[in-house]
Amino acid sequence: MSSYQVIARRWRPKQFDDVVGQEHIVQTLKNAILRDRIAHAYLFVGPRGTGKTSTARLFAKALNAEGGPNVEPDNESDISKAIMSGNCMDVIEIDGASNNSVDQVRDLRDDCQYAPAQCTYKIYIIDEVHMLSTAAFNALLKTLEEPPPHVKFIFATTEAHKLLATIVSRCQRFEFRPIPDDLIVQRLKEISDAEGIQADGEALLAVAHLANGGMRDAQSILDQMISFCGDSISEKDVLDVYGLVSQEKVKKLAESMASADYQGVISAVDEFAAEGRDLYRVLLDLQTVVRTALLDSIHHKGQSNQLKTPLTTESLMRMQEALHESEASVQKGLSEKVNFEVALLKALEASRVRAIDSVIKQLTAVANQLGEAPLKNG
Secondary structure, three states: OOOOOOHHHHOOOOOHHHOOOOHHHHHHHHHHHHOOOOOOEEEEEOOOOOOHHHHHHHHHHHHOOOOOOOOOOOOOOHHHHHHHHOOOOOEEEEEOOOOOOHHHHHHHHHHOOOOOOOOOOEEEEEEOHHHOOHHHHHHHHHHHHOOOOOEEEEEEEOOHHHOOHHHHOOOEEEEOOOOOHHHHHHHHHHHHHHHOOEEOHHHHHHHHHHHOOOHHHHHHHHHHHHHHHOOEEOHHHHHHHHOOOOHHHHHHHHHHHHOOOHHHHHHHHHHHHHOOOOHHHHHHHHHHHHHHHHHHHHHOOOEEOOOOOOEEHHHHHHHHHHHHHOHHHHHHOOOHHHHHHHHHHHHHHHHHOOOHHHHHHHHHHHHHHHOOOOOOOO
16 A cells, blocks of 8 residues: 655756746756856755745755756655655655764765765765854865865755855855745645645635645645545634634724723633633734834834724834733743733833823923923812
């Protein structure tokens, strides 16, 4: 019996044009191949699930295409299949977390000297490269600066700040961006249609929102939802499985805070807690709504009506700051519900407090308008 292969693997990009949301990187790599300006070391940096390892494989596949580097290699060739499945002896994928000792890097350095067995280039893809020890990095430096002409390095990491500057300076660096929700929804729709799954747009948007810019996470969530729901997925299914709150209810909560509706805020918290919702996630979603209103107030010269009750830029900034400062207590505190409730009430109160400097400024303006007018008693 053949084993099931998850969606994230089955729908992995097979050509550069299949990569979603990283057009700036794809175009640069294509041009490097077309103009024969292929560097010896590349550094792929970005959040998890945004296509770093997939792009590294596609680049290796393009460089080792039969007949020389080609931006559109044949998917059905033996070499292409071996590279994409991770079984090519000349494209060596290394996990930096478990192969981080200086001895292992010395072995790699010695192995570099041998010519590739079946490909044009011997390519080393080192994932989570920031996990290498300092000694391992130092052992790699000389080879990285002057590798044999048949060797290319592709490093991938989610934490570039942990890399030695001497390593980064020897690489061409590419920044992978979080993928926008609309592009994730578009790809999930394509996958759903191909898999015969009926998923409404709100459900796919909820999945994309939950994935937080990562295509792999979004595909894994979709896979789980198919297991749970079968052939039909609704927004309510996604919200229930992952303990999310609909954007409509989050917006309503923000409106209650803006209008100082204390009872409305308390009722919403009770409802979310009773339904077992992820209150930390609600807090993050609430910050997104407040931020949108904040940007709107800046655009409209100091005030926004997006939360129904008019709020100034200052009020929205104070509300956002209070919500942000409460993240740790909601996420790690003993009572998530109590801490979440307190966080919302603090943010509500903060939005109603005026900064002393703005009060002084307003009083000064009033005084200037009054000018030298004499004061009258009683």
